[in-house]
Amino acid sequence: MAGLQHHKIALDPAIIRLGNMSSNRYRYFRWTPRTAWITFMYVAVVPSIVGVIAYSTDGKYDLRAKRRGDIISEY
Template identity: 70%
Template sequence: MGMKHYKIAMDPALVRWNEMQQNRYKYFRWTPRTAWLSFAYVILVPSIIGVIGYSTDGKWDLRAKRRGDDIREY
């Protein structure tokens, strides 16, 4: 028969990591740190990107510009 080359030995550290990833919701706890990170990634970062996008909307026009032309619209 010979060796079965398609089988690989499972690394115990990777098995534990995979179990932790699959069961993370069971052990999640709201702490000040997780609350702050959730707020920052759900509300703060999109708000900052939105304000920057809204304030610069229509400010530059890069279409059909040649060397020496001004890209500012106002």
């Protein structure tokens, strides 16, 4: 058993290039208007929307000790 090399397959060059590109992505990154806009959306807009929704529904739902048929909204 020792010394046998199982699963010998031919490596696809396209998959190897994709792996190298993925691991070296930071070297090829450029700030463009599109990447700046996407970054702004993920850093500022999405957390703001989640925060507004969380603040508006704070304390509205109580899921503790509910039985079948009980409503979960408090007000």
